Amino acid sequence: MSGEERWCVVTGGRGFAARHLVEMLIQYDMFSVRIADLEPQITLSTEEQNGALGHALKSGRANYVSADLRDKPQVLKVIEGAEVVFHMAAPNSSVNSQQLHYSVNVQGTKNVIDACVELKVKRLIYTSSASVVFDGIHGIINGDESLPYTDKPLDSYSATKAEGEAAILKANGTNGLLTCSLRPSSIFGPGDRLFVPSLVAAARAGKSKFMIGDGNNIYDFTYVENVAHAHICADRALASEQEVAEKAAGQAYFITNMEPIKFWEFTSLILEGLGYERPRIKIPAFAVMPIAQVIEWIYKIFGPYGMKVPQLIPSRIRLLSCSRSFNCSKAKDRLGYAPIVPLEEGLKRTLESYPHLRAENQPKREGPSKASICLGSGKVADTLLWKDKKQTLITLLVLVAIYYNFIASQSTIVTAASKLLLVVSVFLFIHGNLPEKVFGYTIEKIPMSYFNLSEERSHQTALSVASSWNAAVNVLKSLCKGNDWSLFFQVVISLLILSFLGAISFQTLFIIGLPVAFAAFYLYEKNEQAIDSMFLEALSLGCKMKSDITKKVVGSKKKD
Known part of the structure; x- marks a missing residue:
């Protein structure tokens, strides 16, 4: 049969793995392809416009349909006339929203099943996930399909994927429909918008040097073209003679590159390949x-108001620190699946597809440093960070003068003020009588306006004082209501810190505070990443020591 007479549907057809499947279906000239996704119209990259997909859309061998799987009439319209459906649609797995995942992965999947049964579609191939058997606590080494669904899913995505898969497998044989489910593990490759970009973002933030766990957890990664190839193998198996099709149908299959590797070694190869530091x-x-x-x-509180999905969430920590490798013997035996792109070649192609993410192509960090932000990014920051060296030196001289006249001499306030006024008066008198040039150097006269407090500055000062007062009053009002425990603890901690600082003498404060203020912030700004790294290394060492001590204590108790 010619490709023009046979149609297939790819739901979620603009997703990461689905795009590769669409390209492969077109290149193999197996079907005319109906691409279904949420966007009102398809937007192609320049490469896609000039490639197989662009030509197929122009010739009519492929078309795009906007559809929401949660709306059954739309699903019926999408699937009508199709011989096979590749059901790949799913929300972003990093968004842990039970309502969203259930509505798409379960209700949407049931709509697809019902439509396939009603319209007498021959084959339905579901893209599931290896996470359906993973609880995030117990590692999996060479796991096979005999593993049951976990009672404690990693997240709502995994839980609803398992429920959707169960419905797909249960539907096998209904009105002649043959089904199966593929469980790819950790997909990577060109076009990935999650894994590689998040690694680069972490590297640019100086976090790529850290690994979660001991670094020995084994993983199975799957190059995206192998995932697409597995779908085609599944379709061919289900379309084969009765004995082969019946053996393949109604089953779930793990899909990997069949080359297990340490997770952090794989991560290191990507980071090093793009010019970033290896985790250590x-x-x-x-x-x-x-x-x-x-x-x-x-995130659960502020996510509905626009907060971005955070990288550091429990499910991700578990994924980064546990072993997850799977046996693909069943897929090899019943579907005829074998990877067509080795892991090394897949890594090479992936790295080549991200020239814009390479370290040498990244813009230098813009904006103020952490130290500057901490100091308010104003005159104080400029002074303590030596941005304005003249201002910094003048400030140091003034503070040293204050120290010797007010603090070290242990003078009374009246005596210290008198000395200060005396010095200022003598300086101004001499300065006022100096000629315009002394030994060839121009003497800049201090204008009288320098000592005047302008009306604008007076107004700003008054507003600042009033604003601070009102803020303090608002805090007191909140405390009086007695329902803001967070604010209460903030106030208590602030007052405890203030009382601690108040117990320190001015002399000690100057001796310790001046060198720290003018050296520590400057050094931190110049060596921000190194200091952050040392801090986290110390934290890591401390946590390890705590863990070792805990194990020894528990071990000694068991012996007793």
């Missing part, structure tokens, strides 16, 4: 998990 500092997962849980809790 190990941070125990248990040390990061409480922070991740707080971040996820905050």
Whole structure:
């Protein structure tokens, strides 16, 4: 049969893996392809316009249909006339929204099944996930399809994928429909908008040097073209003679590159290939998990108001620190699947597809440093960070003068003020009588307006004082209501810190504070990444020591 007479549907056809499947279907000239996705119209990249997809759309061998799988009439319209449906649509797995995932992965999948049964579609191939058997706590080494669905899913995406898969497999044989489910593990490749970009974002933020866990967890990654190839193998198996089709139908299959590798080694190869630092500092997962849980809790509150999906969430920590490798013997035996692109070649193609993410092509960080932001990015920051060296030196001289006249001499306030006024008066008198040039150097006269407080500055000062006062009053009002525990703890901690600082003498404060203020912030700005790295190394070491001590204590208790 010619390709013009046979139609297939790819749901979620503009997704990462689905795009590669669409390209492969067109190149193999197997079917005319109906691409279904949420966007009202298809937008092609320049490469797609000039490639097989662009030509297929122009010739009519492919078309695009905008559809929402949660609307059954739309699903019926999309699937009508199709011989096979590749059901790949799913929300972004990093968005942990139970309502969203259930509506698409379960209700949407049931709509697809019902439409396929009603319209007498011959084959339905579902894109599931290897995570349906993974609880994030117990590692999986060479796991096969005998593993049951986990009772404690990693997240809502995995839970609803498992439910959708169960419905797909249960529908096998209904009104002649043959079904199967593919479980790819950790897809990577050109066009990935999640894994590689998130690694680069972490590297640019100086976080690529850290690894979660001991770094020995084994993983199975799957190059995206192998995922597409697995779908075609599944369709061919289901379309084969009765004995082969019946053996392949109604089953789930793990799909990988069949080349297990340490997760952090694979990550290192990507980062090094793009010119970034290889991860080397190990941070125990248990040390990061409480922070991740707080971040996820905050996201649940503020996510509906536009907060971006955070990278540090519990499900991701578990994925980064546990082993996950799977056996593909069943897919090889029943579907005839074998990877067509080796892992090394897949990595090479992936790295070549991201020239814009390479370290040498990244713009230098813009905006103020962490130290500058901490200091308010104003005159104080310019002074303490030596941005304006003249201003910094003058400030230092003034502070040294204040120290010797007010603090070191242990003078009374009246005596210190008198000395200060005396010095200022003598300086101004001499300065006023100096000629315009002394030994060839021009003497800049201090204008009288320098000592005047302008009306505008007076107004700004008054507003600042009033604003601070009103802010303090608002805090007191909130405390009086007695329902803001977060504010209460902030006030208590602030007052405790203030009382601690108040116990320090002015002399000690100057001796310690001046060198710290004028050296520490400057050094931190110049060596920000190195200092952050040292801090996290110390934190990692501390967590490891705590873990070792805990294990020894628990071990000694068991012996007793």
